[in-house]
Amino acid sequence: MSQKFPFLSIDAAARRVSLDARDPAFYSDPNPVYAELHAHAPTFYWEQQKQWYFTGYDQVNALLRDRRFGRQILHVASREELGMPAPLPHLKHFDAAEAWSLLEIEPPEHTRLRTLVNRAFVxxxxxxxxxxxxxxxxxxxxxxxxxxxVELLSALADIVPVTMIARMIGIPDDMGPQLLKWSHAYVRMYMFGRTDADEHAADKAAAEFADYVRSIIAERRAEPRDDLLTHMIHTEHKGQLLTDDELISTTIVLLNAGHEATVHQIGNAVRVILESEIPAETMFADEKTTEQTVEECLRICAPVHIFQRYALDDIDFDGLSFKRGDKVALILAAANLDPKKFSDPLAFRPNRDEGPNLSFGAGIHFCIGAPLARLELNIVLPILFKRLAGMRLAGTPTVKDVYHFHGLERLDLEW
Incomplete structure (x- = not known):
């Protein structure tokens, strides 16, 4: 065990790591642990998760772009070939909602769906x-x-991103609270240590979410409007229209991805700025300093830490051999802290200019909502710090037990 981190054990020679992701000392402040991994085992087999993980900036950046790895595998191999278990009956609604998710599919389907949606997000x-x-x-x-x-998450951070993505799609503002409930239940499927109760709640949310989207699709078919859902319903790609199942999956993923991470990031950013004790007026002096501050917040306290990929064939990478169907995981938040890429990586330096962070991914699955998230952060943060002069933390914020997401339970502020 590490003297610094009792929940961490690293065998550098074998590239094997034992790490308890449910330990609050880890998920509350994972960055020092990522620094330890960079120092001793930037590529490692995580004993508890039973797969290989990558933290190096160059490796993660390369894997995100490497078409030999994909978000799905069943388009190139059957469950029988891979020894993959059958789908779980109690997740049938969740699986149906995910079937055409932009996050989960590969070309050519991914190309077709993304092309239809992309115009709205440039x-x-x-x-x-x-x-x-x-x-x-x-x-x-x-x-x-x-x-x-104020408790900032419920009073502002929850509301701005969900309202904006809902408006873009064509869903009324008053659905915001319900969308948040569905989304919170839905995304628990992606967290470490999810329970049977989490799975049933996610499936129920997926069923209700899909039914609601189906009803809105019917309304837009009858009465088209100037919104993204109408655009997706009526726009052809190479003579094809999206099916209802594709429309439902795409709408759900846009609503979830369009706000969940941004909510966390607003809270994370406000916290890191206040804890830095750097005067806010210097960070938000103009458009350029604001953009630099936002990017440094994204680098040092990313809201989504891990994305996974399947090896689509037998592949050698970073001295390891993977068989078709093997899963690997990329720790985006750790790649952002690679000392080979960023000097003094654990330090918050708003004027840093050392290249892009990987918080939105890279390659064909680069976050489609990145321009929207960046715009929201570049507007919300300066307004907050300008209007609430003297804003400070009212106590130490608690980080949610939702690894591999990273966000706060609540953010109490006073001024």
Missing amino acids: SRQIDRLRPEITELTDRLIDGFEKDGK
């Missing part, structure tokens, strides 16, 4: 939302500014 389209995001942020702050204190 930077020039997203930039049109600037006045709406600004107005919403100011209105929410109006509601609590006079109180001198």
